Amino acid sequence: MFRLSCLLVRGISLNSSHREWLYQTAVSMAQSGVHSRQIGGGDSGFIGTVTSDGSRGALENIRGVLFEADMETEFGSGRVRFVVPVHDLEEGPFPGVWI
Numbered sequence: 001m002f003r004l005s006c007l008l009v010r011g012i013s014l015n016s017s018h019r020e021w022l023y024q025t026a027v028s029m030a031q032s033g034v035h036s037r038q039i040g041g042g043d044s045g046f047i048g049t050v051t052s053d054g055s056r057g058a059l060e061n062i063r064g065v066l067f068e069a070d071m072e073t074e075f076g077s078g079r080v081r082f083v084v085p086v087h088d089l090e091e092g093p094f095p096g097v098w099i
Contacts, residue, residue: 008059011078013069018046022082025050026062026067039069046073059083 007019029052037079040047048086050070057066064085071080 001023002053008081009078010079010080011076012073013075014071014073014080015075017044017047018071018073021046022050022069022080023084026052026065026084027089030054030084031065040071046071048072056086057083066087 069080
């Protein structure tokens with residue numbers, strides 16, 4: 001079984017490492033009750049801030065908690081919006097695919 005995480009990107013391209021970092025950060029934020037977290041820096045090739053007010057929504061048929069990130073990468077800077085299924089936030093990440 002695969003879990004899908006929807007991703008909308010504006011102004012930048014993301015690689016698999018960036019997407020995985022966003023997803024792991026979102027799960028960590030939800031589990032610790034944090035609404036904003038700095039990500040990247042060092043050798044990661046990007047910096048940014050992930051935010052969420054905990055609101056729920058959907059992108060197509062994928063429902064969950066909405067997250068947003070403003071990022072600067074080696075590919076440019078822009079905004080990313082994505083949904084993480086509630087199950088992943090409560091029980092931890094499940095391997096899946098980005099669409």
